[in-house]
Amino acid sequence: MAILSEGVREQLRARFAERLSGPVQLTLYTRPGSGRLILPSGFGCPTCEEARELAEELRDAAPEKVSLEVVDVTATPTPGVSDVPTLRVWAPGGDPRMAWQGLPGGFEFATVVDAMERVSAADPGLSEQTLAWLGRVDQDLEVMVFATPT
Amino acid sequence: MSLANRMALASEHVRALTVEANEFPELSRQFGVSGVPRTVINRSGAFVGALPEAQFVETALTLAGVDLDQAPDGA
Numbered sequence: 001m002a003i004l005s006e007g008v009r010e011q012l013r014a015r016f017a018e019r020l021s022g023p024v025q026l027t028l029y030t031r032p033g034s035g036r037l038i039l040p041s042g043f044g045c046p047t048c049e050e051a052r053e054l055a056e057e058l059r060d061a062a063p064e065k066v067s068l069e070v071v072d073v074t075a076t077p078t079p080g081v082s083d084v085p086t087l088r089v090w091a092p093g094g095d096p097r098m099a100w101q102g103l104p105g106g107f108e109f110a111t112v113v114d115a116m117e118r119v120s121a122a123d124p125g126l127s128e129q130t131l132a133w134l135g136r137v138d139q140d141l142e143v144m145v146f147a148t149p150t
Numbered sequence: 151m152s153l154a155n156r157m158a159l160a161s162e163h164v165r166a167l168t169v170e171a172n173e174f175p176e177l178s179r180q181f182g183v184s185g186v187p188r189t190v191i192n193r194s195g196a197f198v199g200a201l202p203e204a205q206f207v208e209t210a211l212t213l214a215g216v217d218l219d220q221a222p223d224g225a
Contacts (some may be wrong), residue, residue: 047173083174097158102170111168115155124160130207131217134161141164142216143154144185144190146171 009061012108012113016062020120026068027086027096027120028055029086051085054103058116065120067092089115091122106149153206156188 006011030048052070059068073084083101089112090096098119104112118124126134154166167210171178171186181190189206195213211218 040185083177096164097165098155099163099166100168100170102173103167104170108168108170109166109170111152115159118156118159121157125155125190126160126207127203130203131160133163133207133211133216134157134164136216137161138213138221139163139214141161141210141216142192143157143164143169143178143210144169144181144193145152145154146169146178146181146186146188146190147152147199148171148186 001059003050003068004057009057011057013112016116018141019061020101020116022064022065022120022122023092024063024066024116024120025086025092025096026055026059026066026072026116028052028068029071029073029084029088031084043119045084048085049092051087051103053086054105054109058112060107066116091119103149108147108149117127137139153201153203154210157207157210178213 002009028051030052031045032048055068055070059066071078073081079084081099085103087100087104088096089098089100098115099106100112123130152166152168156170158164158166161191168196169177171188181188181193181196185198187200188196188198189210191210196210197213206216208211
């Protein structure tokens with residue numbers, strides 16, 4: 001069953017047709033088949049299947065521009081991915097520096113869509129002042145944002 | 151797109167990770183999440199709330215120890 005309604009998928013197709021210029025890579029890290037596991041260690045991944053369907057629907061909205069790779073973390077070493085599902089949005093050939101851990105629903109879905117568009121255009125949409133400040137960053141910096149779907 | 155992601159898109163040194171707080175309660179507890187959005191810099195300093203662009207970036211970079219008063223050319 002689709003995660004997004006047909007109406008939303010149609011809006012997404014129209015929006016991506018207008019706003020995606022360059023290619024966009026989605027990489028989804030999952031642990032397939034673990035959705036029903038309930039373990040004290042937290043090994044189960046109740047949202048991995050939904051995350052995969054959502055990522056596929058994002059790709060299907062503009063398959064000529066959006067590529068999707070689904071990585072099984074139980075079979076492939078995944079440095080930098082601490083839990084699943086994790087979705088990365090990046091420009092092919094670049095460095096994946098944006099990730100969502102957990103199912104990006106509600107407001108976070110909108111941030112993923114916007115990220116895809118900005119990655120596609122290589123446009124962060126920041127002020128000159130902000131870009132000047134960021135130009136002074138010369139060491140690795142992690143910005144972790146805790147959010148909820150609503 | 152969140153400001154954290156815009157920062158990551160603009161700077162090769164910045165990585166942005168958005169965590170669904172309800173889905174990872176242990177991680178949320180580890181970083182003292184009682185309200186969202188909570189932004190944690192280098193797994194250390196943090197601030198709560200949706201801030202305007204300049205304030206968000208200035209706060210994040212200050213917590214990271216970036217000298218924002220330094221002249222751009224280092225002079």
